[in-house]
Amino acid sequence: VGYVIVAGLALGATYALTALVYNTMYSTSKVLNFGAGQFAMAGGIICAWVMLSLHQPLWVATIAVIAVGALFGALTELVAVRRVMADSDSHLWVLTTLALATIVEQAVGLVWGWDPTPFPRLFKQPMGTLLDQKFWLPVAVAIAATVLLDLFYRRTMLGKSFLAVAEDEVAARARGVSSAKVRCLSYMLAGVVGAISGMAAGQLNFADPSLGMRLGLGGFLALAVGGMGSSVGALIGGLFAGLLNSFSTDLFGAQYSDAVALGVLAIILIIRPLGLFGISNTRSV
């Protein structure tokens, strides 16, 4: 049972991080990015490639992962979001973000191969304990990311301008905040958080091109539980989703963990179509 809980918490941390990535992008653009899990996938692949194939030390890999995350985030905003923001009613962004996610996943698979590859040890630590780095690292990164994002939003001017755009874009623009720039920066931030989460969880999930879709689903479940726009909610929702996955795998076998997750997701969404803590933004007529 100890192992089930620890593995569930670690997996939940990766879901929580993906939910944070969703949130960061959603707050400034009101777009739910289909490729939210792809940042983590890209981060994991790049880290494994830099450390195992290019034989570079950890700090070089970290810089590479951050750079790739920021670049990928900016690319997402420029290509898939900026141009379709104008008519957000038609859900065109579902198509563009789905398309970009597919393109990136396929490109990575074609370049680096489709099979999951082993991931390097990031720190020296004896293998095989319950406190192994593959378990504590994602949890630590998830908590650190939640705290840092919160500090960033509350304490820095840039973070406050993010919040201003999230709250009321027109008013923010009127006060001289460049909403396009803020949106682009928020996507870069999301990309960096996602890429680092992929690196931290690499030893748990391996470097696998198809990881993005799975994380996207898990993170979405976390979001549905925790509610849109709340960092703490994302953390709680993520840990819930991870433990759910871990326990259903333990009880019914790995092939049913997705089915159980979907069942819970369906029940939650039937009771509260916008998530447990979501706020309805239906226009009253």
Next chain:
Amino acid sequence: MSNILFSNRTISTLAVVALALLPFFINNLYYVHIATTIAIYWIVVAGLNLLVGFCGQLSVGHIGLLAIGSYTMVLAGIHLGVPPLLGLLLSGIVCGFVGLLLGLPSLRLSGFYFAMVTLAFGQIVAEAALSEQWLTNGSMGLPAPEMPALLSSKYGLYAVCAAIALVITLITKNIASSLWGSSLIAIRDADIAARSLGIRIFRAKLITFVFSGFTAGVGGGLFALSHNYITPDAYTFDLSLFFFVSIIIGGRGAILGPFLGMAVLTALPEMVSSLAKYSTFFYGTILLLVALLAPGGFSELIRQFGFRKGRQAVPVASDPDLGMLRKEIVEPTN
């Protein structure tokens, strides 16, 4: 407008007839196989088109329904001895029912949420097909039942697929041009306005979803027949994306467009087999380009050109005369 519709209908009728007869003039069995594949995919896409193109529900999980259709067909053939043509009907009914069960919770959700649930559904079916070995024989797969003697050749199978495709096309065409089709478009474009007109949104969505489930089931049964042997790895997310992309590039709210899009996308990787590896990458790229540059798809482009030829009325933006305005506002106070 009616003129364009009419010509569209003429073209599509001609295309269908030509396509139905084409393989009988070709002696190459491989082309017959491609034509059969196109007909089968069209059966799936035609139903999905009503859901995605008309009703605006972005389902990316129809591959799950297709797989269930295939397995229903094969298992009914093996265990119950159901003949293939009856099996097709059975697959359709089973998938329609699964569509009902899936649609009841998921259709209440808006765009992205619905897409996510359907995506998860597709994944679950694929995993279940792989792991439930007692039922599906896992990755080893199962043989499909034989067609009756008269229809067992490649040509016979093609004739069956083309006939069913034709019937389904006619059904969707009739639905699309009826008041029902218009109400689906209304749900897609302005659901609140649709509701205020008395359209029962959820019921309309659900019926459309069940219908698309039925066609996916029939398509799945034919898919099994045309492949002789079914394995879980044939039902990947890539194929689901492919159905979805062909509707989007063909144009939402049209029938001919998605058909052409699907036919081109099916034939291309088959003709140039060295590109097959890149096909999903290619689908993603096309989807992105179409969504960004021509959200209406090919049909919209064609329609726009039609309008440009017919009418030359271009709205001219008029510049307000700011000087005059200022004078009028400022002078009275002086």
